[in-house]
Amino acid sequence: MRVLRLLGLSWFLQLKMASRSAFDGALAVAYPLFFATTVLLIFRSGPGRQKALLAAVIGSAVMAVWSATSTRAAFLLQQERHLGTLELLVVAPQPFALILVPVTLAMATVGIAGIVTTLIWGRVVFDVSLVVTQPVLFVVGILVTVLAVGMMGFLLSVASVRYRGAWALGTALELPVWLVCGFLVPLSLLPAWVRPISWVLAPTWGMDAIRAATAGGAVWADLGGCVGLLAAYAVVGTVLSRRVITSARAHATVALA
Amino acid sequence: MSSLRLLFRGGITSYRALFGWLSPWLLIPVFLVGPLAQILFFSFIGKTAGVAGPSFYLVGNAIQYAAIPCLFAMGSTIGDERQMQTLSLILVAPARRVPLYLGRTLPVIVNGFAVALFGLAVGSVILGVTLHPDQYLPLLAAIGVSAFACTGLGLVTGALALRVRETAVLPNVIFGILLIFCGVDVQRGALPSWIRDVGAWLPLTHGIAAARLVLGRSAAGPVAADLLREVLLGVLYLAVGFALLIWFEQESRRRATLERS
Numbered sequence: 001m002r003v004l005r006l007l008g009l010s011w012f013l014q015l016k017m018a019s020r021s022a023f024d025g026a027l028a029v030a031y032p033l034f035f036a037t038t039v040l041l042i043f044r045s046g047p048g049r050q051k052a053l054l055a056a057v058i059g060s061a062v063m064a065v066w067s068a069t070s071t072r073a074a075f076l077l078q079q080e081r082h083l084g085t086l087e088l089l090v091v092a093p094q095p096f097a098l099i100l101v102p103v104t105l106a107m108a109t110v111g112i113a114g115i116v117t118t119l120i121w122g123r124v125v126f127d128v129s130l131v132v133t134q135p136v137l138f139v140v141g142i143l144v145t146v147l148a149v150g151m152m153g154f155l156l157s158v159a160s161v162r163y164r165g166a167w168a169l170g171t172a173l174e175l176p177v178w179l180v181c182g183f184l185v186p187l188s189l190l191p192a193w194v195r196p197i198s199w200v201l202a203p204t205w206g207m208d209a210i211r212a213a214t215a216g217g218a219v220w221a222d223l224g225g226c227v228g229l230l231a232a233y234a235v236v237g238t239v240l241s242r243r244v245i246t247s248a249r250a251h252a253t254v255a256l257a
Numbered sequence: 258m259s260s261l262r263l264l265f266r267g268g269i270t271s272y273r274a275l276f277g278w279l280s281p282w283l284l285i286p287v288f289l290v291g292p293l294a295q296i297l298f299f300s301f302i303g304k305t306a307g308v309a310g311p312s313f314y315l316v317g318n319a320i321q322y323a324a325i326p327c328l329f330a331m332g333s334t335i336g337d338e339r340q341m342q343t344l345s346l347i348l349v350a351p352a353r354r355v356p357l358y359l360g361r362t363l364p365v366i367v368n369g370f371a372v373a374l375f376g377l378a379v380g381s382v383i384l385g386v387t388l389h390p391d392q393y394l395p396l397l398a399a400i401g402v403s404a405f406a407c408t409g410l411g412l413v414t415g416a417l418a419l420r421v422r423e424t425a426v427l428p429n430v431i432f433g434i435l436l437i438f439c440g441v442d443v444q445r446g447a448l449p450s451w452i453r454d455v456g457a458w459l460p461l462t463h464g465i466a467a468a469r470l471v472l473g474r475s476a477a478g479p480v481a482a483d484l485l486r487e488v489l490l491g492v493l494y495l496a497v498g499f500a501l502l503i504w505f506e507q508e509s510r511r512r513a514t515l516e517r518s
Contacts, residue, residue: 022423027430034433038442039302045447046306172286175294185301 006094007102014106028068029114036060036118039184040126057122059184062207064114065149066177069107073153074170076103077161090254096245097238104153108146133216141213144226145206151233158241183207202229260356268360275333292322292376299442300384311384316468317441319376321461323369323404324435328428330365331411336424345515348506358502362408369404395471395480402484403464406491410460412498419505435461463487
């Protein structure tokens with residue numbers, strides 16, 4: 001129960017902080033809209049526009065979740081260090097992973113606002129009606145994908161703890177993940193060597209599940225793949241965070257990078 | 258002589274301070290991975306949508322990515338000085354304002370030029386787009402004037418940083434606007450007319466158009482006309498940027514709000 005309280009409270013506080021930050025709040029929702037608009041303009045000027053536009057709206061909407069998470073997650077620990085609060089988090093009597101996960105989940109949650117905004121934008125500006133064959137599974141698919149992106153952000157935040165300019169890493173990963181996870185481009189169009197990378201990225205499976213729920217296909221296998229991978233991220237991230245913190249404490253480098 | 262020293266030494270020192278040279282690896286994801294990722298992203302989307310060939314997205318995105326250093330570096334010129342609490346020291350100095358601010362734009366123009374050139378050169382290899390030697394010079398000119406014009410817009414955002422606290426937000430928003438309005442990834446003819454009209458007054462639009470004309474083996478006249486428009490826009494934005502900087506500085510001094518926004 002204490003763990004759930006910690007996760008819930010931290011998640012809520014992070015959301016409150018994001019809502020008061022123009023960068024983490026409004027921009028996280030608005031920035032993917034620029035890309036979504038460009039993408040939709042491209043698809044609108046192409047052949048087979050109506051079907052392609054629906055797929056593009058959904059793909060662009062999910063892009064927003066990663067967009068809200070990538071830069072901020074990579075920079076998360078650097079920011080805590082910059083604010084002088086990292087030591088407090090490290091010495092807190094809870095596993096470090098339990099402190100990080102709700103933060104990255106909160107960022108991914110901001111992405112839900114991005115999803116809703118993009119879907120409305122697609123409807124109002126591009127006249128794309130969202131017709132979903134399996135609405136319940138569609139919502140489940142989105143929630144699982146948000147969770148997966150949050151866990152990916154958690155892994156990224158731990159992996160980039162030693163880099164001072166980690167925000168740049170997160171920014172640089174934004175578009176490649178959009179591409180490799182097949183949010184808008186079918187994986188079959190990408191080079192063959194990219195596909196194994198796509199398969200180990202949980203949002204790829206989440207996106208497939210969302211697409212299947214929209215078209216009325218089989219959803220559960222993709223959802224299972226997504227959940228399995230996000231669980232693996234959680235385990236790897238927890239182990240990694242423990243090692244990183246132990247090493248930083250032993251070398252007295254918590255405040256340094 | 259002191260003005261020249263301020264122009265070059267001051268500009269380079271300010272530029273070096275922007276990126277934290279103790280860790281130059283920062284340049285790799287920002288200036289090398291970023292443009293290639295955007296070029297590839299939109300090239301694949303164009304392929305999926307069946308709209309345009311790779312050269313269209315290569316030129317548009319390579320040149321548009323010059324906006325990253327041009328907008329962010331100029332915005333940070335003011336914002337970071339305030340954050341480091343050095344802004345008042347700079348503005349209280351009896352230095353002439355034109356070389357002070359102009360010096361800060363020079364390394365940024367070179368940076369924007371280099372980023373776009375890298376994107377175009379490496380992107381053309383990855384996408385298999387052939388650039389002929391007789392196209393090199395006009396393409397370099399298109400990239401150069403685009404970086405110049407975009408730095409002018411960057412100076413305007415830098416000036417606004419005297420009034421706006423979140424200096425990272427504004428360049429991001431302007432970058433997104435340029436992406437849509439300048440015909441980076443969509444033929445300008447396919448854009449709504451009001452977007453086309455606004456885009457005609459934004460930097461990069463004519464630079465990108467000129468570069469596409471060069472790749473399309475157009476005559477020299479239309480290319481030169483677009484390049485000239487881009488240069489004139491750059492001069493206009495630089496002038497507006499200078500005027501805003503001087504006005505906001507005077508206002509900040511008068512209201513004692515230099516250190517806050």
